[in-house]
Every structure is written in structure tokens, then in C-alpha cells.
Amino acid sequence: MFKVGGFNEYSIENQVVYDAFLDLIELNFKKFNYNHIETPVVEKNEVLLSKGGEDISKQIFGLYGLAQGVDDIKKYSLRFDQTIPFARFVVDNFSNLLFPFKKYQIGKVRRGERQQKGRFKEFTQADIDVIRNQKKFDNLFYYDAEIIAILYMTIFDIVGVCDKKIDFTVNINNKLIIESILKKISSSEIIEKKLVGIVDKFHKLSKSNFIEELSKNSVSDEDIDFLVSILSKEIFFEDLPDILNLIDDDNYKKGVNDLISLLEILLSISSSLGINIKYKIDFSIIRGLDYYTGTVFEIFIDEFPEFGSICSGGRYDKLTNSLSSKINCSGVGGSIGIDRLYSIFLDKKITFSQKDFQTGPDYFFLNFDETNKEILSIMLSFLKKGKSVEIYPFEDKFKKQLDFANKRLSKNVVIFGQNEKSNNYYIIKNMKTGNEQKILIN
Known part of the structure; x- marks a missing residue:
């Protein structure tokens, strides 16, 4: 085998199906009038590291001259996602854009992480984003809901051609909620950042291992019980007003109220479009990247949660501000990880009707x-x-x-x-x- 591990390569037959899925995704994005853009696969390091810091620096593939060796490291690297390059695109083209600006981009990204089930060093992201330069966007949640609805409908269309019934669920949270909880139980900012990583693995760790990780970071038994309870609690839309005063913290209350506003619109869109969006409120959804500031969501295949989310996203306030102090735009976006979704189909030998992919x-x-x-x-x-x-x-x-x-x-x-x-x-x-x-x- 000469192929590098972690970089997907499909058979001719499988590539046909993969391409059909990408066409379907693009078709759905266009239906809601999202504009197509393409950003380069290479960005300056100062752009890629403008948000995320050390965590991102561990993931990006740096470039250097092969003939000169590692001493010739360049000042640019391969993009690890499409959100930060999009922020750079907005800054560079700010005067020519009509806001709110709606875009989609489908392209390859590369990450230097360990290869495992559902994780790759190279994969395709299918992104949609809305970015706005008006302050009132901070309390406007229509686009958060629209993006979740479009992504849900798109995945529904993809799994609809499978010979097996596949159910999936949107797990929704607001990052202000979980950050307020972690701030309450942590002794320092350093510990708080470590707890973010632990909470992000809540569904992957056993309960005993999760508790052990918290104990190692000086979280008291009382706070451990409180955190495990809130992360395990089954919360519905109608329950949110009851937990509004669970913590006496302004950011926490804003997070709960913002989540209520989002779900009201999402359920309204769901009803208007005649689709039944299956969702649950999950306070463990935290999206580790620093640029997420409010709404966060992940979509999981119900039967195969071990593969991780097949779709994720959220709100990122002031992302452009990290590149330009004069341009302060807020945005919300989401992405379908088509390689992870397709890897589930291949791993579980899920087949498709031949007529759907007549090539x-x-x-x-x-x-x-x-x-x-x-x-x-x-x-x-x-x-x-x-x-x-x-x-x-x-x-x-x-x-x-x-x-x-x-x-x-x-x-x-x-x-x-x-x-x-x-x-x-x-x-x-x-x-x-x-x-x-x-x-x-x-």
C-alpha cells in the first residue's frame, strides 16, 4: 500500500455515491439562496491562529520547501477548517458584500490529528454560514434556526436513499450555559479550559472515568454531582424556564433565554416546512474551538453515536474582530462532515438503491x-x-x-x-x- 493513512480514497462505485451526496448538499444550500464562494486551501499562519491559539497550532499542516528541508518553514499552512478563512474573506471583501451575507463552501480541509474511526487527516466540509455587521444580530436567532433546519433537511435527503432506515438527532446547547457552569465549579481559568475538554468527552467516557477526570482537576464531590446531574438531565423546550435561575449568573441566564428564542424559531420553521426536526437539549455540547460563543449544535446518527457527530456548528460573535479591529461581524454557521457520514455507511455496509446512482x-x-x-x-x-x-x-x-x-x-x-x-x-x-x-x- 502506497497511500498515506488518514486520507480517504474511494472506489469508482463509492465515489459515484459520494459525488451524488455532494451534489445533493449543494442543491439544498442553493435552494435557500446561499452564495457559493471558494477560499484558498492555504492561509497565512497569523490568520489560522487568530482564534484557537495552541489547540489549532497542533492541528494545522505547515508548509515548507521539500528541497530545503524543515529549516525552510513557510509563514502559511493548509486550512484546518473553512470558518476562519471565511472570516478573512469577509475582512478582505467587506466593502463589496451585502449584509447579511449568506454563503456556502464545499471543500477539503486537513488536520494533523490521530487517525481513528470517523476521524481523518483530510476530509470534505460542506459549510453554510451567515455573517452580519449589525449589532442587533446579537439577539436575532432566525439564521441560527434556518441553518440547523437546512442541515437537518439535507441529511434527511441523504439518508433517504439508504436501504436501511436511519434516524438522527440534533443536540443543541448554548455555550454560555456550560461555560457559566464550569466557571462556577473551577478554581482557575486554566482548570476551566481543562474542564471544557473533559465535558466535550462526556458521552465518550464511562461515568466513573468522567468523575475521575474531574477529580484530577480539583473539582469537589459536590460540584461533580451537580455537573453530572445537569449533563445527564433530560431537558425539553418547556423545561428551560424552570432552570433559568439554576445559577445566579447573567451569562447563564442569557444562554438559557437565547436557547429558548432559538428553539421557538426552529420549531416554527419545522412546522412551516412540514418536517419533524428531532432534537434534544444537551448541555454537554460545547464545541471545543474558541471561536464559538453562543448557539452550538451537533447531529448524531442515533444508532451509531460512537462515530461522533456528522454535522456541527454554532454562533461565532466578533470572529472578524480577531483579524481587524475595525471590522466587527457576528456570524453563525454549520458544516456537514460528509466523509464521516459516508464512513458510517461503508463500515455498517449500508447500501443504496442502484437507480439512485445510475452512472x-x-x-x-x-x-x-x-x-x-x-x-x-x-x-x-x-x-x-x-x-x-x-x-x-x-x-x-x-x-x-x-x-x-x-x-x-x-x-x-x-x-x-x-x-x-x-x-x-x-x-x-x-x-x-x-x-x-x-x-x-x-
Whole structure:
């Protein structure tokens, strides 16, 4: 094996399905009038490290001159996500953008992390974001809800072509809530940051291991019981007013009220669009990256939570401010990790109906030496009509050409031999039904 580990490479058949999913994602993003942008795969280190600091520096792939060696380290690296490059895009193009600016971007990112189930060093992110430069956006949660709804609908469409019923759930939180809780029980900012990482693993660790990790960081038994209780509690939308005064902290109360506002809009969108968004409030959703400041969410496949979230995102206030003190834009965004979702399908041998991924040409042209020139002319007329075509590269036995067309999953075969030429028509054979149709040549 010459391929580098952690970098996906699919078979021809699997790539067809993967590409179809990407097309479906893009189609859904366009339906809600999100603008397509492309940012470079390389950004300056000062941009990539403007938020996230040390945690991000451990993940990015730095660039250097191969001939010169590691002493020739460049001042730029491969992007590890598309959110910070988007913030840089907004700063660079600020005067030309109409706010609120809605964008989508589907592209590769690279992260230097340990390869494991559902985690890769290179993967495709399908992002949608809305960014706004008006202060009233701080208390406006329509876009938070719209993005969650679009991502939910998109995943619903993707799993809808599976031969197996797949259920998934949006886990929603507000980062102000969990940060206020951790601040209350931690003895210092350093401990608080460590607790963020521990809480982020709440569903991955056993209860005893989770408690052990908290104890190592000087959290009292009373506070451990309180934290485990709140993270384990099943909370519904109607329960949020009851926990508003659980902690006497302004940020905590703002987080709960913001979550109420978001869910009111999300449930309204869900009802209006006729979709039943399955969600739950989960205070352990914390999104470790520093740039998230409010709404945070992750979508998990119910049956396979061990793979991690297949979609995530949240609100990032003042992200552009880290690049320019004069530009202070707030945004909210989300991303589908299509490689992780597809890795679940492949790992669990989840299949799809073949008709959903018919990949062969619309018309496959058989090749006969005596009519080759006319066949190419007919094929050109099909191309002008927007049909996909392929021709057998040389004259061969009729059955062999037909078998090849069948293996190519061709929808139709076009036959124009000497007999058809003499009678001024060609034959279109439907490869599914076997029906043949004679078409007069005009």
C-alpha cells in the first residue's frame, strides 16, 4: 500500500455515491439562496491562529520547501477548517458584500490529528454560514434556526436513499450555559479550559472515568454531582424556564433565554416546512474551538453515536474582530462532515438503491468502420442536446460491444450499421426494457 493513512480514497462505485451526496448538499444550500464562494486551501499562519491559539497550532499542516528541508518553514499552512478563512474573506471583501451575507463552501480541509474511526487527516466540509455587521444580530436567532433546519433537511435527503432506515438527532446547547457552569465549579481559568475538554468527552467516557477526570482537576464531590446531574438531565423546550435561575449568573441566564428564542424559531420553521426536526437539549455540547460563543449544535446518527457527530456548528460573535479591529461581524454557521457520514455507511455496509446512482451514459454508441463518420455526427447531435454519451473506441463484435455498454450501466445503446445507413435511420435500444426505437435521420 502506497497511500498515506488518514486520507480517504474511494472506489469508482463509492465515489459515484459520494459525488451524488455532494451534489445533493449543494442543491439544498442553493435552494435557500446561499452564495457559493471558494477560499484558498492555504492561509497565512497569523490568520489560522487568530482564534484557537495552541489547540489549532497542533492541528494545522505547515508548509515548507521539500528541497530545503524543515529549516525552510513557510509563514502559511493548509486550512484546518473553512470558518476562519471565511472570516478573512469577509475582512478582505467587506466593502463589496451585502449584509447579511449568506454563503456556502464545499471543500477539503486537513488536520494533523490521530487517525481513528470517523476521524481523518483530510476530509470534505460542506459549510453554510451567515455573517452580519449589525449589532442587533446579537439577539436575532432566525439564521441560527434556518441553518440547523437546512442541515437537518439535507441529511434527511441523504439518508433517504439508504436501504436501511436511519434516524438522527440534533443536540443543541448554548455555550454560555456550560461555560457559566464550569466557571462556577473551577478554581482557575486554566482548570476551566481543562474542564471544557473533559465535558466535550462526556458521552465518550464511562461515568466513573468522567468523575475521575474531574477529580484530577480539583473539582469537589459536590460540584461533580451537580455537573453530572445537569449533563445527564433530560431537558425539553418547556423545561428551560424552570432552570433559568439554576445559577445566579447573567451569562447563564442569557444562554438559557437565547436557547429558548432559538428553539421557538426552529420549531416554527419545522412546522412551516412540514418536517419533524428531532432534537434534544444537551448541555454537554460545547464545541471545543474558541471561536464559538453562543448557539452550538451537533447531529448524531442515533444508532451509531460512537462515530461522533456528522454535522456541527454554532454562533461565532466578533470572529472578524480577531483579524481587524475595525471590522466587527457576528456570524453563525454549520458544516456537514460528509466523509464521516459516508464512513458510517461503508463500515455498517449500508447500501443504496442502484437507480439512485445510475452512472452510465445516457447513450452508448456502437462502432462500425463503415459508418464511423456518421456515428460521430449523430453523437455530436446528442451532445448538443445536453445528453451524456460514450462510444466504443473501435469496431468489434456486436455482442462484445453490447456487453461492454451493459457493464458501463448505459441507459440506451445507439446502433447505426450498414443496414441502418441504407435505410436512413438509427436504432435506440433501451437497456433496461430491451425496447428498440427506429429514428429517421433528418
